[in-house]
Amino acid sequence: GQQLNQSPQSMFIQEGEDVSMNCTSSSIFNTWLWYKQDPGEGPVLLIALYKAGELTSNGRLTAQFGITRKDSFLNISASIPSDVGIYFCAGQPGGSQGNLIFGKGTKLSVKP
Amino acid sequence: DGGITQSPKYLFRKEGQNVTLSCEQNLNHDAMYWYRQDPGQGLRLIYYSQIVNDFQKGDIAEGYSVSREKKESFPLTVTSAQKNPTAFYLCASTADRGHEQYFGPGTRLTVT
Numbered sequence: 001g002q003q004l005n006q007s008p009q010s011m012f013i014q015e016g017e018d019v020s021m022n023c024t025s026s027s028i029f030n031t032w033l034w035y036k037q038d039p040g041e042g043p044v045l046l047i048a049l050y051k052a053g054e055l056t057s058n059g060r061l062t063a064q065f066g067i068t069r070k071d072s073f074l075n076i077s078a079s080i081p082s083d084v085g086i087y088f089c090a091g092q093p094g095g096s097q098g099n100l101i102f103g104k105g106t107k108l109s110v111k112p
Numbered sequence: 113d114g115g116i117t118q119s120p121k122y123l124f125r126k127e128g129q130n131v132t133l134s135c136e137q138n139l140n141h142d143a144m145y146w147y148r149q150d151p152g153q154g155l156r157l158i159y160y161s162q163i164v165n166d167f168q169k170g171d172i173a174e175g176y177s178v179s180r181e182k183k184e185s186f187p188l189t190v191t192s193a194q195k196n197p198t199a200f201y202l203c204a205s206t207a208d209r210g211h212e213q214y215f216g217p218g219t220r221l222t223v224t
Contacts, residue, residue, distance in 0.1 A: 031211060042116075042202050042215035043155075088154065092211070099145070099170075100213060104154040 006089050006103030012111040013083065019076040021106040023089035031092040032065050032072035033100065038085045046087075047074070069094060084108050115139065116216035118203050123221045125197075133188045133219045135203030144186035145204040145213065148172060155202065161186055190221060197223045 006023045013019055023032070031050055035043035047056050049065035049072060056063055060077045072091070076083055089103040116137045125131045137144065143162045147155040157170030161180040175194025180186050186205075190197045200220050204213040 033212060035215075040200075040218070040220070042118075042204075042218045045212055045214065048212050090213075099157060099160060102155045104152075 004089060004091060004101055004103040006106055008106060009104070010107040010109065012109050013079045014111045015080060017079050019079050019083070019108065020073065021087060022071060022073045023091070023103050024071040025091070025093075026070070028069035028094035029072075029091035030069075030094050031100075032063070033090040034061075034063050034072070034074050035088045035090065036085050037088065037105070043088055079108075081110060084110055116203060116205055116214060118201075118216035118219050120219060121217065123219055125221070125223050127223055128192045129223075130189055130191050131197075131221065131223075133190070133201055133203075133221070135186045135188065135216060136184055137186075137203075137205045137214075137216075138184060139205055139207070139214065140183070141205035141207050141214075142183070143206045143208075144180070145206075146170075146176070146178065146186070146188045147202045147204065149200045149202060149218075158188065158201075190223075197221060 004023050033048050034046045037043040047058050047063040052069045053067050054065040062075045064073045086105040086107050088105045090100045119134045145160045146158040156172050158176050159170050159178040161167035164183050167178050167180050177189045200218050202218045203216040206213045
């Protein structure tokens with residue numbers, strides 16, 4: 001079935017650093033969504049993208065729907081300690097009215 | 113306040129017992145979903161329902177059952193046939209399949 005490749009799997013941040021992560025697919029997607037999950041909690045929707053090339057911000061977070069419709073990027077600027085958690089991408093494959101497919105997540109931790 | 117509630121937050125059961133997890137939403141969403149999350153894994157779809165009195169199997173439906181008698185409620189039963197029931201279970205809903213899904217806080221089930 002369809003799969004989303006999310007990278008990196010994990011990364012360490014130092015307060016104040018900018019962070020980037022991405023999701024790619026071998027086929028086109030209609031929708032890209034980005035979620036954040038804190039330990040023991042449900043994922044919270046951060047940004048939703050519906051159009052190729054779309055660039056949307058939510059505070060220090062910016063996400064883009066790739067022009068090829070096969071990828072999406074999430075950037076976090078000037079990271080703060082509460083940014084730690086797991087970030088998931090999700091999308092609806094193009095040409096389908098089907099359910100969302102989720103990436104396996106990028107785990108953000110604080111540098112020791 | 114509109115949202116999705118799941119109860120209880122933590123659930124402990126003995127092997128061989130069925131257990132039912134609750135999910136309620138007051139967002140007036142038609143579609144509801146159940147996902148399973150294991151450590152370091154993404155979200156795997158168990159069952160989903162697009163409308164009252166109708167539901168479909170997801171990718172890992174074996175050992176689970178659901179009902180959708182009311183629009184607001186989508187309970188999940190983990191049966192004794194589920195080989196590895198210990199996991200974090202997430203319920204979600206959406207107004208439009210393939211678009212933004214909103215998640216509940218999750219139920220952590222431990223079976224010993």
